[in-house]
Amino acid sequence: MEPVLDVRGLTHAYPDGHRALRGVDLHVHAGERVALLGPNGAGKTTLVLHLNGILTPTSGSVAVSGLGVQKGNLAEIRRRVGVVFQDPDDQLFMGSVRDDVAFGPKNLGLRGAELDARVAEALTAVGMSEYADRPPHHLSFGQRRRVAVATVLAMHPEILVLDEPSSNLDPASRRELAEILRGLDVTVLMVTHDLPYALELCERAVILHDGVLAADGHTRDLFSDPELMAAHRLELPFGFDPRSVAR
């Protein structure tokens, strides 16, 4: 079957010569939830920005459900790849939650009842329907993060890319978001430093280190390999044993 996300030999050098990606190969198939792990500066954000064509590869290619990420396809690519950025204040910029969720589908050309239906559906999926008319800056941080997810869901993406979804959330909001993500019928690529969160939500994990994929496997297997973890600056919270978590 054709992968949803097909990254081949991707390299990227910034204008200052820094090589952030040095040949990344990654396939993600429909329905998978994959955690993208790695220390700070490993190139995770650079990789994410290639998935929807914000950055252009120095060499190599990215394809989403068979469609190459290149000029001319960008509108469709950005519909297929929904990126939720780390700071909801960067993503929510309209006067009301409703307008913000409508922004993406509107760019796709949706209008009228069809648009309203998309907005309602996306807000229901994240449990924020009651807040449709509120300005985003009056919501709590956890609520804003959920609305940020809705802004992308409203575009019916084929893959949801989340940058640090659990950062700055209190434990209850973190758990609520996990329940929402688990309930969605969508492929997920999740960039995170929150390893228990990765274990909870993603069966598969990949480790990016120094611009290359250093490991790819079952999340639990990777976490149970202390040498691998140490080599890539990944550390589990104190007292956390991945083998003790029920499958």
Place this chain on the structure above:
Amino acid sequence: MGAGHGHRLHYHGHSVVHRAQAHHKVLALLGFMLVVVATPVTWYAVFAAYAVILLGVVAASRVPFGYLAKRMLIEVPFVVFAVLMPFVATGPRIQVLGLSLSEAGLIAAGGFLIKASLGVLGALTLAATTEVPDLLAGLQRLRIPAEMVAIASFMVRYLDVVTAEMSRMFTAMRSRGSDPRSPRHWPAMARTLGALFIRSYERGERVHLAMLSRGYTGRL
């Protein structure tokens, strides 16, 4: 983050002035300002009539005058400028309380103060009686270019974010024994404001990136 509902200049109410269409109010204010500015500085009776009309609108809006008066403090820098005018202007001079003042300067300062006060009070009345989303919709109805309305709406959206960021930076400064208000620490504060500018600029870039990611092509 502790930001009140509605903007800081708004006074909640349901008066005739509150209910009036935002674009009518904007046009009325613009017309009023143009007329005030175009009136010769020495027509004091005419200015008095303008003031009566404006105060009538304020009374009809049921916004307490004290509420507006407090906010008129924004005019203070202009008042300082006006007070300086009689001292620095040239021409025939007259003696007032032992000070030698320029006659032309006095007249210009008086006219300047009157016009500025009418303008500021008018603008505050509009702000006090109009919610921001209505105001933006009104501007749109007046066919103000979409880009300018978008910029105004971004400003409204991020005002609280940026002020909250600034107050956190000031708290951090204070926590390290610096007082942003003391002139001795102005150099440090200037650097903080510089950092705030850079941060806001970078946030603008990130917002743009997030917009592109949702298929933005340049039209809102």
